[in-house]
Amino acid sequence: xxxxxxxxxxxxxxxxxxxxxxxxxxxxxxxxxxxxxxxxxxxxxxxxxxxxxxxxxxxxxxxxxxxxxxxxxxxxxxxxxxxxxxxxxxxxxxxxxxxxxxxxxxxxxxxxxxxxxxxxxxxxxxxxxxxxxxxxxxxxxxxxxxxxxxxxxxxxxxxxxxxxxxxxxxxxxxxxxxxxxxxxxxxxxxxxxxxxxxxxxxxxxxxxxxxxxxxxxxxxxxxxxxxxxxxxxxxxxxxxxxxxxxxxxxxxxxxxxxxxxxxxxxxxxxxxxxxxxxxxxxxxxxxxxxxxxxxxxxxxxxxxxxxxxxxxxxxxxxxxxxxxxxxxxxxxxxxxxxxxxxxxxxxxxxxxxxxxxxxxxxxxxxxxxxxxxxxxxxxxxxxxxxxxxxxxxxxxxxxxxxxxxxxxxxxxxxxxxxxxxxxxxxxxxxxxxxxxxxxxxxxxxxxxxxxxxxxxxxxxxxxxxxxxxxxxxxxxxxxxxxxxxxxxxxxxxx
Amino acid sequence: xxxxxxxxxxxxxxxxxxxxxxxxxxxxxxxxxxxxxxxxxxxxxxxxxxxxxxxxxxxxxxxxxxxxxxxxxxxxxxxxxxxxxxxxxxxxxxxxxxxxxxxxxxxxxxxxxxxxxxxxxxxxxxxxxxxxxxxxxxxxxxxxxxxxxxxxxxxxxxxxxxxxxxxxxxxxxxxxxxxxxxxxxxxxxxxxxxxxxxxxxxxxxxxxxxxxxxxxxxxxxxxxxxxxxxxxxxxxxxxxxxxxxxxxxxxxxxxxxxxxxxxxxxxxxxxxxxxxxxxxxxxxxxxxxxxxxxxxxxxxxxxxxxxxxxxxxxxxxxxxxxxxxxxxxxxxxxxxxxxxxxxxxxxxxxxxxxxxxxxxxxxxxxxxxxxxxxxxxxxxxxxxxxxxxxxxxxxxxxxxxxxxxxxxxxxxxxxxxxxxxxxxxxxxxxxxxxxxxxxxxxxxxxxxxxxxxxxxxxxxxxxxxxxxxxxxxxxxxxxxxxxxxxxxxxxxxx
Numbered sequence: 007x008x009x010x011x012x013x014x015x016x017x018x019x020x021x022x023x024x025x026x027x028x029x030x031x032x033x034x035x036x037x038x039x040x041x042x043x044x045x046x047x048x049x050x051x052x053x054x055x056x057x058x059x060x061x062x063x064x065x066x067x068x069x070x071x072x073x074x075x076x077x078x079x080x081x082x083x084x085x086x087x088x089x090x091x092x093x094x095x096x097x098x099x100x101x102x103x104x105x106x107x108x109x110x111x112x113x114x115x116x117x118x119x120x121x122x123x124x125x126x127x128x129x130x131x132x133x134x135x136x137x138x139x140x141x142x143x144x145x146x147x148x149x150x151x152x153x154x155x156x157x158x159x160x161x162x163x164x165x166x167x168x169x170x171x172x173x174x175x176x177x178x179x180x181x182x183x184x185x186x187x188x189x190x191x192x193x194x195x196x197x198x199x200x201x202x203x204x205x206x207x208x209x210x211x212x213x214x215x216x217x218x219x220x221x222x223x224x225x226x227x228x229x230x231x232x233x234x235x236x237x238x239x240x241x242x243x244x245x246x247x248x249x250x251x252x253x254x255x256x257x258x259x260x261x262x263x264x265x266x267x268x269x270x271x272x273x274x275x276x277x278x279x280x281x282x283x284x285x286x287x288x289x290x291x292x293x294x295x296x297x298x299x300x301x302x303x304x305x306x307x308x309x310x311x312x313x314x315x316x317x318x319x320x321x322x323x324x325x326x327x328x329x330x331x332x333x334x335x336x337x338x339x340x341x342x343x344x345x346x347x348x349x350x351x352x353x354x355x356x357x358x359x360x361x362x363x364x365x366x367x368x369x370x371x372x373x374x375x376x377x378x379x380x381x382x383x384x385x386x387x388x389x390x391x392x393x394x395x396x397x398x399x400x401x402x403x404x405x406x407x408x409x410x411x412x413x414x415x416x417x418x419x420x421x422x423x424x425x426x427x428x429x430x431x432x433x434x435x436x437x438x439x440x441x442x443x444x445x446x447x448x449x450x451x452x453x454x455x456x457x458x459x460x461x462x463x464x465x466x467x468x469x470x471x472x473x474x475x476x477x478x479x480x481x482x483x484x485x486x487x488x489x490x491x492x493x494x495x496x497x498x499x500x
Numbered sequence: 501x502x503x504x505x506x507x508x509x510x511x512x513x514x515x516x517x518x519x520x521x522x523x524x525x526x527x528x529x530x531x532x533x534x535x536x537x538x539x540x541x542x543x544x545x546x547x548x549x550x551x552x553x554x555x556x557x558x559x560x561x562x563x564x565x566x567x568x569x570x571x572x573x574x575x576x577x578x579x580x581x582x583x584x585x586x587x588x589x590x591x592x593x594x595x596x597x598x599x600x601x602x603x604x605x606x607x608x609x610x611x612x613x614x615x616x617x618x619x620x621x622x623x624x625x626x627x628x629x630x631x632x633x634x635x636x637x638x639x640x641x642x643x644x645x646x647x648x649x650x651x652x653x654x655x656x657x658x659x660x661x662x663x664x665x666x667x668x669x670x671x672x673x674x675x676x677x678x679x680x681x682x683x684x685x686x687x688x689x690x691x692x693x694x695x696x697x698x699x700x701x702x703x704x705x706x707x708x709x710x711x712x713x714x715x716x717x718x719x720x721x722x723x724x725x726x727x728x729x730x731x732x733x734x735x736x737x738x739x740x741x742x743x744x745x746x747x748x749x750x751x752x753x754x755x756x757x758x759x760x761x762x763x764x765x766x767x768x769x770x771x772x773x774x775x776x777x778x779x780x781x782x783x784x785x786x787x788x789x790x791x792x793x794x795x796x797x798x799x800x801x802x803x804x805x806x807x808x809x810x811x812x813x814x815x816x817x818x819x820x821x822x823x824x825x826x827x828x829x830x831x832x833x834x835x836x837x838x839x840x841x842x843x844x845x846x847x848x849x850x851x852x853x854x855x856x857x858x859x860x861x862x863x864x865x866x867x868x869x870x871x872x873x874x875x876x877x878x879x880x881x882x883x884x885x886x887x888x889x890x891x892x893x894x895x896x897x898x899x900x901x902x903x904x905x906x907x908x909x910x911x912x913x914x915x916x917x918x919x920x921x922x923x924x925x926x927x928x929x930x931x932x933x934x935x936x937x938x939x940x941x942x943x944x945x946x947x948x949x950x951x952x953x954x955x956x957x958x959x960x961x962x963x964x965x966x967x968x969x970x971x972x973x974x975x976x977x978x979x980x981x982x983x984x985x986x987x988x989x990x991x992x993x994x
Binding site for chain 2: 020023024026027028030031034038039040041042043045046047049050051052053054057227228229230231232243244246247
């Protein structure tokens with residue numbers, strides 16, 4: 007039967023192969039499935055989740071983990087075990103009854119939210135949301151106790167292992183103080199610049215062709231993945247077969263396109279994970295923050311880069327006919343246009359962090375019992391005014407009810423977005439140090455300084471290192487918001 | 501924990517839900533997956549197969565089956581148990597080592613066949629095929645012993661429970677004697693008729709639109725299924741979400757279209773299975789012969805019906821522009837054109853049974869040790885000449901190497917095709933008795949006499965009755981080749 011580590015390797019390979027089917031069926035549910043198949047599909051996916059959870063939490067895994075940990079400390083297998091231990095803990099720390107209650111309360115709240123949000127029915131939402139919060143607090147308390155972390159850190163650790171409030175507070179409080187001023191200066195600068203919006207319609211078929219061309223340019227491996235359509239764009243599938251989706255709008259050519267660029271960043275991370283241990287937890291992407299760093303490397307660092315925009319401009323003109331809006335300078339302005347608004351998912355690069363800081367502050371206080379769910383709208387209004395100068399009073403739909411994350415209790419996820427942006431900026435600075443003519447080469451369509459660096463320093467490492475060590479080895483220092491700050495200043499008021 | 505039957509119901513529901521994911525991932529593999537994903541997908545599907553097989557063959561199932569069988573004889577649960585017992589037997593009768601050896605030998609032979617067939621490399625093929633035959637004989641011997649059936653019957657029983665050589669011999673030897681003469685008479689009749697082939701090209705997009713319109717006309721439920729493209733058309737998915745595929749050819753408008761009509765027949769059977777017990781073996785389609793009866797009801801009975809052709813003709817003209825070939829009379833001639841040829845899958849309705857009888861006779865003799873694999877080409881040449889007047893000497897590619905079935909050891913399947921055609925003819929006679937103006941109503945686009953009858957008598961019954969009883973209750977008598985014979989005579993020399 008081999009030694010303990012070998013048994014674990016086999017068990018995780020088995021779970022990996024079964025989860026593969028869930029990933030594809032989940033993608034299919036979003037991108038292909040007719041509506042009538044939903045009930046059966048949801049049941050099938052839930053059955054698989056229970057099955058894999060059962061496999062993961064069986065006593066033999068615990069026994070083998072302990073034995074292997076004693077045998078393999080400090081080796082590659084040691085890192086493998088650390089990650090196995092992490093997913094084992096996540097699967098077993100919570101009592102089954104709590105997991106089930108969370109799942110039920112989350113589904114109920116999310117399902118009702120879908121019809122409550124359009125009506126801005128905050129009162130109705132609260133009825134389902136309060137139990138979600140209560141159960142998340144219970145979860146945080148149990149994880150906090152077991153892991154020796156403060157409650158919010160314990161939740162964040164699920165998405166972004168090693169991420170701690172103490173560092174986020176430092177980074178975010180810095181961002182928070184200078185961001186409003188930077189936004190004002192950027193707005194003042196942009197007030198004097200004219201920007202032309204592309205005039206449609208832009209037929210879906212051509213948009214799709216262009217998206218595929220841009221994916222090719224960005225090195226997406228079509229032998230191991232594909233592009234499809236779904237209502238909420240995402241990156242799914244498995245590293246050997248990555249499925250990204252987008253949603254085309256005939257009236258708007260840039261939204262789907264830049265969405266595809268974003269998802270391609272996620273996809274290249276997955277496609278670039280080492281195949282030898284793709285079946286083990288240590289072979290997975292490091293964290294959601296790192297994952298967002300990859301999508302934002304593509305969408306923001308590269309996508310709005312003048313060199314990249316210079317390549318995109320003639321492609322747009324060729325596909326849809328020349329128009330003023332497709333001039334490189336105009337496109338670059340369009341992609342960096344700052345406009346404080348209500349909605350996070352359509353926010354620009356500069357105002358996006360304000361949306362995240364607001365959510366982080368509110369959800370942390372909520373989880374740690376400093377506020378209650380009913381206090382959210384007041385805080386929301388106050389912070390939106392302070393950070394973005396936007397009045398949200400009475401607007402629940404486009405205020406605290408806009409995101410799906412809270413509805414099913416995914417507290418601790420939001421910081422990943424801005425941590426991702428910060429990582430991406432730091433990575434690009436490291437690339438420039440490594441390759442001084444990188445910006446010029448991007449303009450010539452040579453992205454190798456970017457992708458070779460990411461492949462060597464991020465993708466190929468999978469989860470071998472903890473995030474902090476990964477970033478340190480890659481860039482020479484731990485995460486430092488100064489890079490992001492410099493990037494924004496250079497781009498928006500430079 | 502409920503009683504034994506309830507425990508079985510739960511266990512089978514679980515297997516059904518997990519198998520659902522395999523069905524969708526299998527469809528995806530054929531219709532969506534990029535080539536590079538194949539290795540990981542095949543491993544994932546194999547893992548699921550092992551898992552479900554393990555669930556099915558665990559001792560608790562055997563214990564509960566015995567207990568429930570003692571308790572529930574003669575009830576609806578009794579039929580349910582009979583079918584559970586059937587799949588349990590299939591999963592457990594063969595030693596694991598034989599199952600594995602069969603799977604390996606079959607994969608090896610099929611894989612090599614893909615490149616050997618184009619070269620007609622029969623000698624190379626034999627090297628891999630002989631072990632496949634040997635293992636199939638071992639399988640047949642074990643099943644024969646356990647089930648008290650002759651070896652070939654024991655294999656056929658996997659695809660078509662209850663089907664026995666003794667009935668097939670009677671039906672086929674009858675067919676065999678009058679078919680060559682009927683073919684000659686049909687050819688003589690058609691020699692005097694001019695037929696025009698549609699002139700292309702026929703753009704894929706319009707072919708797809710037409711296919712969807714025809715599926716709609718045939719009552720395909722798009723809320724529980726979809727149409728896509730794959731190299732080898734099939735009907736897959738789950739009853740709640742049936743996936744059919746086709747392959748378009750710009751030069752040929754009727755092949756993909758009639759393929760879609762065929763698969764729609766399979767799909768309606770699946771979509772028409774009762775949802776309440778879709779998770780149990782008794783809720784599945786009765787047999788492959790019955791399944792083929794549904795596809796052939798659509799493709800042959802209905803698809804080449806003058807009334808149906810009269811509806812199709814203006815649809816074709818509207819989509820691709822009027823042309824002589826789209827005249828109803830011409831289309832009807834096209835769909836019933838008799839042309840003895842080498843290839844089964846493109847054979848017409850009248851010569852198709854000859855291909856099947858030939859294969860049945862050869863594979864039965866092979867399994868029962870009357871001939872060896874090396875004897876196949878000689879027999880093939882002889883029978884092709886006798887039944888179809890076609891010379892196949894030295895042509896292995898379009899002779900005994902043309903089908904995939906034998907390469908992986910699926911002996912016992914071929915009779916299902918012609919049994920299906922015979923069933924379909926008998927069903928249509930029963931429908932006509934039930935609704936004397938059916939043919940006229942078909943011409944008006946009212947297919948309710950067909951589909952209501954199939955729904956009531958076939959689909960809704962799933963596997964509650966054994967095939968013979970199902971057919972008897974539906975049509976008043978057991979399967980009788982006379983209906984098929986009359987149908988062919990009416991259509992081809994009438």
